[in-house]
Amino acid sequence: MRDKPVRTFWPWLLIGAVLLYAGLLLIAPIAAVIGGAFEDGIEPVLQAIAAPDALVALRLTFVLAISASVINAVLGIIVAWVLVRHRFPGKWFFNALVDLPFVVSPVIVGYVMIVLFGRTGWLQNFPIQLAFSLPGMLVVTVFVSLPFVIREVMPVLASLTQEQEEAAYTLGASFRTTFFRIVFPAIRHGIIYGVVLTLARALGEFGAVAVIGGGVQGVTETATIYIYRSLHDRNDVGAYSMAITLGLVSVGILVVMNWLRRDSHEKGTQHVHPTE
Amino acid sequence: MSILLNNVSKNYGTQNIVRDFSLEIESGELFVLLGPSGSGKSTLLRMIAGLTPLDTGEIYLNERDVTALPPQKRGIGFVFQNYSLFQHMTAAQNIAFGLEIQKVPKPERDARVNELLGLIGMADLGNRMPSQLSGGQQQRVAVARALAQRPEVLLLDEPFGALDVKIRAQLRQNLREIQQQLNVTAILVTHDQDEAFELADRIGVIDGGKLLEVGSPYQLYRKPQHRFTATFLGSVNLLAAQRNGTTIHLGDKQLPAPPQTDHLAGKSVEMMLRPESVEIALAPDNLNGYFLGSGVVESIAFAGALERATIRLPDWEQPVQALLNPDKARELNIRPGDRVYVGVRDFHLLPLN
Amino acid sequence: MQAALPAKAAARPHLPFGEWGLRAAAITYLIVMIAIPVIVINIEGLRGGLELFITDITRPAALSALWLSVWTAAVMAVVNTIMGTLTAYVLVNYRFPGKRLLDSIIDLPFAIPTLVTGVMLVLLYGPQTLVGGFLDQQLGIRVLFAPPGIILALLFLGYPFVIRAVQPVLEGLDLNQQEAAFTLGASNWLTFRRVVLPAIFPAMITGGLLGFARALGEFGSIVIVSGNIPMRSQTAAVYIFGQVEGGNMGAASSVSVILLLVSLVVTLGVDYVYRRKSYA
Numbered sequence: 001m002r003d004k005p006v007r008t009f010w011p012w013l014l015i016g017a018v019l020l021y022a023g024l025l026l027i028a029p030i031a032a033v034i035g036g037a038f039e040d041g042i043e044p045v046l047q048a049i050a051a052p053d054a055l056v057a058l059r060l061t062f063v064l065a066i067s068a069s070v071i072n073a074v075l076g077i078i079v080a081w082v083l084v085r086h087r088f089p090g091k092w093f094f095n096a097l098v099d100l101p102f103v104v105s106p107v108i109v110g111y112v113m114i115v116l117f118g119r120t121g122w123l124q125n126f127p128i129q130l131a132f133s134l135p136g137m138l139v140v141t142v143f144v145s146l147p148f149v150i151r152e153v154m155p156v157l158a159s160l161t162q163e164q165e166e167a168a169y170t171l172g173a174s175f176r177t178t179f180f181r182i183v184f185p186a187i188r189h190g191i192i193y194g195v196v197l198t199l200a201r202a203l204g205e206f207g208a209v210a211v212i213g214g215g216v217q218g219v220t221e222t223a224t225i226y227i228y229r230s231l232h233d234r235n236d237v238g239a240y241s242m243a244i245t246l247g248l249v250s251v252g253i254l255v256v257m258n259w260l261r262r263d264s265h266e267k268g269t270q271h272v273h274p275t276e
Numbered sequence: 277m278s279i280l281l282n283n284v285s286k287n288y289g290t291q292n293i294v295r296d297f298s299l300e301i302e303s304g305e306l307f308v309l310l311g312p313s314g315s316g317k318s319t320l321l322r323m324i325a326g327l328t329p330l331d332t333g334e335i336y337l338n339e340r341d342v343t344a345l346p347p348q349k350r351g352i353g354f355v356f357q358n359y360s361l362f363q364h365m366t367a368a369q370n371i372a373f374g375l376e377i378q379k380v381p382k383p384e385r386d387a388r389v390n391e392l393l394g395l396i397g398m399a400d401l402g403n404r405m406p407s408q409l410s411g412g413q414q415q416r417v418a419v420a421r422a423l424a425q426r427p428e429v430l431l432l433d434e435p436f437g438a439l440d441v442k443i444r445a446q447l448r449q450n451l452r453e454i455q456q457q458l459n460v461t462a463i464l465v466t467h468d469q470d471e472a473f474e475l476a477d478r479i480g481v482i483d484g485g486k487l488l489e490v491g492s493p494y495q496l497y498r499k500p501q502h503r504f505t506a507t508f509l510g511s512v513n514l515l516a517a518q519r520n521g522t523t524i525h526l527g528d529k530q531l532p533a534p535p536q537t538d539h540l541a542g543k544s545v546e547m548m549l550r551p552e553s554v555e556i557a558l559a560p561d562n563l564n565g566y567f568l569g570s571g572v573v574e575s576i577a578f579a580g581a582l583e584r585a586t587i588r589l590p591d592w593e594q595p596v597q598a599l600l601n602p603d604k605a606r607e608l609n610i611r612p613g614d615r616v617y618v619g620v621r622d623f624h625l626l627p628l629n
Numbered sequence: 630m631q632a633a634l635p636a637k638a639a640a641r642p643h644l645p646f647g648e649w650g651l652r653a654a655a656i657t658y659l660i661v662m663i664a665i666p667v668i669v670i671n672i673e674g675l676r677g678g679l680e681l682f683i684t685d686i687t688r689p690a691a692l693s694a695l696w697l698s699v700w701t702a703a704v705m706a707v708v709n710t711i712m713g714t715l716t717a718y719v720l721v722n723y724r725f726p727g728k729r730l731l732d733s734i735i736d737l738p739f740a741i742p743t744l745v746t747g748v749m750l751v752l753l754y755g756p757q758t759l760v761g762g763f764l765d766q767q768l769g770i771r772v773l774f775a776p777p778g779i780i781l782a783l784l785f786l787g788y789p790f791v792i793r794a795v796q797p798v799l800e801g802l803d804l805n806q807q808e809a810a811f812t813l814g815a816s817n818w819l820t821f822r823r824v825v826l827p828a829i830f831p832a833m834i835t836g837g838l839l840g841f842a843r844a845l846g847e848f849g850s851i852v853i854v855s856g857n858i859p860m861r862s863q864t865a866a867v868y869i870f871g872q873v874e875g876g877n878m879g880a881a882s883s884v885s886v887i888l889l890l891v892s893l894v895v896t897l898g899v900d901y902v903y904r905r906k907s908y909a
Contacts (some may be wrong), residue, residue: 010817015725018716025785026734028760029749036752075658082655094656096900097663102839103892104666105846105866108885111873112666115673115882123667143662197739204742207848207866211873224744224849231748231853243748249742257740258733326810347811360805364827373823374813416807419706425813 008051013092033247037240048241050066056218058245064134064209064222065202068141072192072198076149083150084157109140111213136221140208145201151195156187193260200253203246278303279324279429279461282335286319287436287484293319295485297333299476301463305508306455309465311482312508317465320482321433324463325354340426353422353460355432359414361406362473367417368393368402374425392420395454412443419451423458425532430455430462434534437470448474473497498550499624513549513596516628524542524625527591531566536624548624554598555619556585563619569597570617573610585610585620667889668761674886677879685883690859694868695887700778701864705783709800710837713791714829718821721799734902735793738786747853750782773854782850787840795838798829837901842895845888 037045037049048054083095101109116123117130130136160183206224213220215229223246230239279301294316301307309317322328323334326347334343339572342350357564361370368389375385393399396416406414415435422430435451436444452475455462466472476541479494481488481504488502500506505515518525519540522533522549537545557563560570571589583605586595596618601609610616672807675682684784685691719725720732737748754761754772764770772778802825848866855862865888872881 011723012718012725013721014715015642018712019727019731022731022734025781025788029746029753029785030737032753032758032761033745075654078651079655079658083654086652088652092900093906094659094733096896099896099899100667100893103842103846103896105848105885105888106870106890107848107866107870107873108670108846108889109666110883111869111885112669114873115669115878116725140848143666145833146662200740204740204744204849205687206641206744207852207870208744211870215826224742227744227748228852239748240752243745246742247745247749250737250742250745254733254736254740257736265639325812327811347808348814348816350812352812354809356805356809358805360809362806362809362824373810373815377814421809421813431883460651605890 004196020228030247033240033243036245037237041239044237044239045244048235049245051219053221054223054226054238054242057221057223057242059225060134060221061203061246064138064205067138067197068145068202069195069198071142071197072146073149074125076146076198077153077187077191080153080157081149084126084154085162093106098147098150101144104204106207107146107211109143110208113140113212128254131212132220134213137209138210140212141205143204144205144208145198148197148201149191149194152197153187153190156190157183160186162247189207189255189260189263193257196253196260199237200250200257203249212257278338279335280334280336280339281320281324282334282336283322284323284330284335286316286323286328286331292485293534294323294330297485297487297492299480299487301316301461303461304459305477306462306475307450307462307478308476308481310469310472310479312465312507315467315482316485317467317482318433321431321463321465322427325352325431326350327354327513336346351425351428353425353430354417355415355430356420357434357437359406359411359438361414361417361421361459366403367398367409367413368407370406370417371402371421371424374421376622378425380454388424389531392424395457396420396450411444412437412447414585415439415447416450418448419454422517423460426460428457428461429462432462434466435464436468437466444471451475462573471514473509481508483508500548500626503546503626506624511551511555511597512624513547513551513594515547515549517545517547519543519545519625526568529568530564532627534623540625540627544628546626546628548626549620550598551584551599553621553623554596555621556587556598556600556604557617557619558608558610560617563617565621568596568618568620570615571612573612573616575612576610581594587616589618594611667893670882670885672758673878674882676778676882681879682883685749685880686887688880690863691865691868691880691884693860694865695884696862696866697776697779697863697889698845698888701779701783701800702847704780705787705844707842708789709784710791710833713788713836714795714833716788717792717795717799717829721765721796734888735870738789741784743847743849744853746782746785747850750778750785750850750854754778754781774858774862776862778854779851779862782854783847786847787844790840790843791833791836794832794839795829798832799825801863829903834902837886838895838899838902842892842899843891843896859861 019247079098083091083098088236113136114131117119117126117136118124118129122129127155128135130139163180164182164186168182173181204224205222206228209220210225210228213222213225215221215225221229223242227239227242228240230236279299281297281299284294284297285292287482295364296425298321301421311317319328321404323330326342326349330343332342336342337350337352347354348567350427361367362373365373371392372385373388375388380388389402390399393402398413398416401413406417409417419432419435420455433452436447439447448471451464459472463469464471464475470517476493478492479496481502482488483504488498489500491499499508500509503514506512515526519537524531524533524545526547553565554561555565560567569589569592571587573593574586574588577584582602583600584598585598587598588595608616631835651663672676689776716731716735751773753757754764756762756765756773761772764772770777772781806824807820808821810824815823846866847864848870851864852867852870855864855867859868859871863885869888872878872884
């Protein structure tokens with residue numbers, strides 16, 4: 001029944017409906033943005049991208065995204081391990097907590113930061129300046145992209161029964177050795193996929209960083225904030241060009257995601273999407 | 277009621293899964309399709325059910341050509357190896373499912389479900405979910421579900437494969453009883469020779485997608501036509517020999533040819549000796565059957581009700597396997613290394629090709 | 630062999646401290662990153678007392694924004710639950726031209742920055758474009774700066790949720806169960822309704838709820854597409870943003886609390902359904 005070529009009528013109707021919906025929903029906008037950006041040719045686009053503040057914004061976005069990914073990767077593995085392998089009261093609560101960044105509005109996230117660390121905030125004398133600064137933007141970026149590594153690693157870890165680890169222990173391996181030589185290679189795929197998702201999310205963050213960062217040109221302006229500002233400044237080409245750039249990066253990430261997903265499918269390691 | 281398969285075949289790409297399969301099954305018969313893994317027997321069963329399309333041939337159920345019909349319309353019941361009960365329905369609901377589709381009114385439906393639950397010995401367990409039932413119980417529900425609509429044919433695909441040995445034996449019994457009670461034609465696919473012997477009216481031996489031979493368990497065990505059948509059903513000793521005139525020449529010995537083997541006259545044959553027909557004695561005069569030679573005992577293995585002995589005879593490639601009942605074993609009291617005399621009471625001939 | 634057993638003969642040789650250290654790190658991380666913000670918002674929101682809270686919430690602009698967020702997210706959730714399930718079904722069961730492409734681009738909304746989504750939709754449905762102009766002039770449907778635009782943006786970013794939730798369940802379904810239904814006389818449709826659907830229903834619900842919760846808080850694409858006209862096309866998230874920019878912390882907090890509450894309830898609901906589904 002899987003993958004069967006369609007010989008009767010009704011399934012085609014279904015397939016057609018799905019393709020139509022997906023096409024209108026997903027492909028049409030992509031076509032539109034490519035068309036819109038290159039309306040006046042390639043030159044303006046390239047120029048707009050090369051503009052200094054655009055480049056600065058891009059660089060900032062990448063720095064934040066990569067830093068957040070590294071932090072979330074390391075801590076994500078730890079959290080995933082604890083949630084899968086440990087038993088303690090209230091575990092279900094923390095498990096549910098992990099899903100929260102998925103659903104909390106980024107604006108609220110940024111706002112909380114202000115409440116806590118703003119000039120009149122609760123922790124206004126916090127040693128590190130977190131409001132309207134890079135560290136603050138990093139914190140919120142970590143927050144919004146937090147669940148991905150955890151959620152990708154957990155099912156893989158769960159399917160890796162403890163017996164393999166126990167076998168290693170009986171052979172004399174320490175916890176560290178076991179983790180790096182037995183566990184890690186098995187969950188490597190989940191980690192990579194999770195990091196890719198984290199990266200994508202962090203790159204695209206807008207609401208939270210806009211609120212907490214203040215959008216100061218050249219200092220706390222990310223690529224997404226740049227687009228927003230450009231639209232307001234009626235710099236359409238600038239906005240569209242940056243949108244295309246980010247879009248291209250996203251497509252690149254998408255390609256990697258697909259490749260990883262298919263790869264793991266063939267190898268039989270189960271990928272569970274963040275919605276699970 | 278009968279089943280007729282005519283030159284059925286199926287390929288996957290360039291691989292022949294089932295080849296030129298022709299078979300007729302009698303009404304009310306419990307027919308067992310016996311073969312090793314990968315022999316195509318499950319595929320064949322699924323083709324009879326309509327779950328897998330066939331490439332060539334026709335299938336007739338009760339003189340109806342069902343070759344082009346989907347499984348819904350063939351009037352068959354199917355029992356899968358892994359039960360495949362509907363996990364979100366109770367046992368009773370599972371059994372009732374087919375009746376609901378036939379729009380049987382509720383009172384009748386409930387009566388029939390209860391009847392079937394009684395038949396499988398689970399009268400009080402109708403409200404349990406599959407996850408609350410043991411493997412054996414789930415399989416029984418699967419059988420009941422398949423029988424609810426009173427199908428013309430019951431098809432079972434290695435139904436007991438996933439169960440414990442003891443449960444298997446019990447379920448085999450139950451199945452036989454139910455099948456005979458309801459007089460429903462059944463085809464059971466298995467690789468377990470014991471199962472085939474116990475359940476079958478007739479057995480069809482299949483290997484490499486081809487139907488090798490069909491016969492009663494007795495026929496196939498004692499007088500197989502194919503070497504494969506001989507070796508697949510129980511242990512066997514095979515010796516190359518020559519049949520001339522009315523005698524068998526085995527090395528320097530001669531034995532009278534068994535009756536009804538004239539078609540093998542002048543040909544090279546294989547003598548088939550079942551271990552239980554092999555005789556062992558401490559002196560050649562004590563042998564009742566034909567003398568085969570003298571040799572050294574290689575091993576003796578205790579097997580509960582019997583002892584298995586292997587004896588190495590000179591000029592024979594393979595050691596001879598023999599079965600000793602407890603009395604005989606005690607009487608002979610042989611150990612590995614002892615010299616014994618080997619004879620055979622009766623044997624069968626297979627063509628050597 | 631006489632040697633005494635070495636100390637590391639224990640099956641779990643790592644120190645208890647190591648275990649506890651991990652657990653502590655994990656919990657601290659989660660609490661600092663997630664629990665605290667939630668608590669903070671709630672406290673801040675109720676700081677001025679319950680009365681002030683109610684006043685802030687019942688401001689027309691706030692109510693309108695909250696309602697807009699909820700109903701557009703709900704519409705999106707329903708549509709995408711249906712279309713997402715169909716898409717997953719079609720992807721798992723059939724072979725057809727364009728299947729690989731479809732499977733590849735489904736994750737696009739996960740990968741694309743929401744702001745870029747907004748830009749794309751503007752370029753597609755803006756009044757000066759073919760599509761947008763047509764819809765506006767011929768059919769009187771304003772896409773941008775109006776709820777339809779919001780729903781479109783939400784449809785885009787919510788599409789993968791149900792698909793990716795349902796797909797693995799469909800793939801893992803015991804094929805034999807469906808075949809058993811066939812042999813019992815059930816048509817394709819009946820089998821889907823009575824055998825497949827009950828099995829994927831929990832996944833449909835969790836995917837739909839998650840998409841709903843995600844859509845409630847959506848900001849980046851909406852801010853571009855909706856024009857933020859108060860009372861007309863301003864969602865709760867955008868409203869909060871506006872209030873923060875304008876310095877009205879009270880209003881921002883109050884509405885944040887409501888939004889957060891709804892998200893929390895939905896997340897817990899998802900967790901509940903997820904833990905209850907046990908159809909092997």
